[in-house]
Amino acid sequence: MSTPLPHPLLEELRQICGAANVLTHEDPATDLSPWEQDWRKRVSGRALAVVRPSDTAQVAAVVKACAAHQTPIVPQGGNTGLVVGGIPDNSGQQIVLSLTRMNAVRAIDPANLTITVEAGCVLQNLQTAAEQAGFLFPLSLGAEGSCTIGGNLGTNAGGTQVVRYGNTRELCLGLEVVTAQGEIWHGLTGLRKDNTGYDLRNLMIGSEGTLGIITAATMKLYPQPAAQLTAWAAVPSMEAAVQLLGLAHQRLGPGLTGFEVMGQFALSLVDKHYPHLRVPLWQETPWCVLLENSDSESEQHARTQFEALLETAMEQGWVSDAVVAENLTQAKGLWHIRESITLAQVQEGQNIKHDISIPVSRIPAFVAETDALLEREVPGVRLVDFGHLGDGNLHYNVQAPEASDSKAFVIAFEDKINTLVFDQVKRFGGSISAEHGVGAQKVNKLPLYKDPTALAMMRSVKQALDPQNILNPGRVLS
Numbered sequence: 001m002s003t004p005l006p007h008p009l010l011e012e013l014r015q016i017c018g019a020a021n022v023l024t025h026e027d028p029a030t031d032l033s034p035w036e037q038d039w040r041k042r043v044s045g046r047a048l049a050v051v052r053p054s055d056t057a058q059v060a061a062v063v064k065a066c067a068a069h070q071t072p073i074v075p076q077g078g079n080t081g082l083v084v085g086g087i088p089d090n091s092g093q094q095i096v097l098s099l100t101r102m103n104a105v106r107a108i109d110p111a112n113l114t115i116t117v118e119a120g121c122v123l124q125n126l127q128t129a130a131e132q133a134g135f136l137f138p139l140s141l142g143a144e145g146s147c148t149i150g151g152n153l154g155t156n157a158g159g160t161q162v163v164r165y166g167n168t169r170e171l172c173l174g175l176e177v178v179t180a181q182g183e184i185w186h187g188l189t190g191l192r193k194d195n196t197g198y199d200l201r202n203l204m205i206g207s208e209g210t211l212g213i214i215t216a217a218t219m220k221l222y223p224q225p226a227a228q229l230t231a232w233a234a235v236p237s238m239e240a241a242v243q244l245l246g247l248a249h250q251r252l253g254p255g256l257t258g259f260e261v262m263g264q265f266a267l268s269l270v271d272k273h274y275p276h277l278r279v280p281l282w283q284e285t286p287w288c289v290l291l292e293n294s295d296s297e298s299e300q301h302a303r304t305q306f307e308a309l310l311e312t313a314m315e316q317g318w319v320s321d322a323v324v325a326e327n328l329t330q331a332k333g334l335w336h337i338r339e340s341i342t343l344a345q346v347q348e349g350q351n352i353k354h355d356i357s358i359p360v361s362r363i364p365a366f367v368a369e370t371d372a373l374l375e376r377e378v379p380g381v382r383l384v385d386f387g388h389l390g391d392g393n394l395h396y397n398v399q400a401p402e403a404s405d406s407k408a409f410v411i412a413f414e415d416k417i418n419t420l421v422f423d424q425v426k427r428f429g430g431s432i433s434a435e436h437g438v439g440a441q442k443v444n445k446l447p448l449y450k451d452p453t454a455l456a457m458m459r460s461v462k463q464a465l466d467p468q469n470i471l472n473p474g475r476v477l478s
């Protein structure tokens with residue numbers, strides 16, 4: 001049996017990162033599936049190698065080597081992305097560049113209210129580091145125990161606190177980036193004002209690894225609130241939920257840090273698959289809302305504000321019943337229910353996901369019309385509606401009819417249902433991707449729903465920054 005010839009690029013990569021940090025299929029005992037398979041386990045690729053640099057200089061050297069060999073690079077963090085953006089294609093020719101070894105907290109500047117971390121830092125660890133320094137880092141999402149700040153920036157992740165603090169973009173003050181040519185951009189300024197030309201930071205954020213590789217970031221910190229209260233309210237309709245949101249903005253002001261809506265079927269799945277979580281009020285109402293009030297004064301102040309808000313909402317008929325968490329453990333329990341919807345859907349079988357945004361005022365009409373259209377076109381479908389209503393962002397997911405084969409359902413109906421939903425999104429002035437990104441999953445849909453001039457400018461930017469098309473090719477732009 002002949003020994004395979006040494007692969008020149010792999011040899012170089014081993015020189016740069018050390019042999020132990022260049023994983024390949026050459027060794028049959030090495031399992032690359034954690035890097036090659038997407039989180040939903042619906043798509044798998046095959047990498048030439050998984051490369052795990054330990055610092056920015058190594059990332060730059062890896063990119064230079066790959067550029068010289070014209071080998072594409074797929075940056076990857078926690079691999080929790082939901083649009084097939086961080087795994088390799090099937091060619092066996094792409095390098096997965098995993099940033100997870102670069103996970104240090106480099107600095108905290110309390111006076112500037114900033115924290116500087118490496119891209120592979122897991123979001124939860126960043127939150128903890130901020131907390132230990134006496135601050136709040138407000139980005140929060142269901143995957144926070146595994147996703148990384150590099151991935152959060154790559155996708156401009158949203159999560160549950162956007163209504164108050166904005167998306168990841170609004171939380172970032174500076175970046176360190178390795179370009180497609182392997183140069184390092186030292187942009188960790190921590191400045192809140194800098195009008196010296198084009199905003200390269202914002203260009204990189206949300207570019208899903210197609211314009212540069214983020215190696216570190218300076219993120220904003222906030223004072224910790226004196227109290228954080230959570231309420232769970234039963235609401236009779238989506239119109240009522242939108243009215244309640246308006247009232248909450250008015251009464252709580254910047255204290256309103258979360259406003260999530262959950263449809264009855266979505267909650268029934270949590271009740272079915274995780275009965276120990278004890279979902280409140282779901283059986284008596286079509287929608288439930290989870291509200292969070294973060295108060296800078298005291299718990300008593302927050303509670304009084306919350307109770308007055310809910311009382312007015314009940315008088316108006318916008319809330320039929322509500323519970324306010326008594327303590328942090330109860331509050332965490334309520335948030336855990338909300339965050340378990342995604343996992344409960346997985347337990348129920350395959351489904352067709354849509355992460356969409358619509359102007360808040362138009363959401364009730366969108367839901368009513370689109371629900372009816374879907375029920376007419378695909379009788380028996382079950383709609384898993386939930387999401388960040390405070391940001392106009394719905395996870396409008398479609399589950400197979402009861403007791404049917406969910407895999408066969410997805411194969412048969414995915415295209416038809418996507419077209420129906422996305423056409424409705426366009427009609428209502430929305431976006432076909434609110435927070436998960438485009439990845440490979442929606443790359444063919446983008447030209448149908450994005451403004452053509454915007455798309456042309458995006459192509460020009462890509463061509464200018466990555467003329468060889470080696471950074472995450474086939475993602476965002478085809």
Ligand SMILES: Cc1cc2nc3c(=O)[nH]c(=O)nc-3n(C[C@H](O)[C@H](O)[C@H](O)COP(=O)(O)OP(=O)(O)OC[C@H]3O[C@@H](n4cnc5c(N)ncnc54)[C@H](O)[C@@H]3O)c2cc1C
Binds near residue numbers: 080085099142152
């Ligand atoms: C249970 C669950 C709940 C979720 N909830 C939310 C939610 O509420 N809001 C939300 O927005 N998302 C949510 N997501 C999606 C996902 O967690 C986010 O998109 C997250 O930001 C991805 O981070 P990651 O480190 O896992 O990135 P990965 O999945 O590894 O990568 C995602 C994309 O970013 C690119 N990328 C990764 N690292 C870098 C880097 N250093 N430089 C440049 N590009 C990079 C990749 O190439 C890929 O295109 C959820 C996912 C799950 C599984």
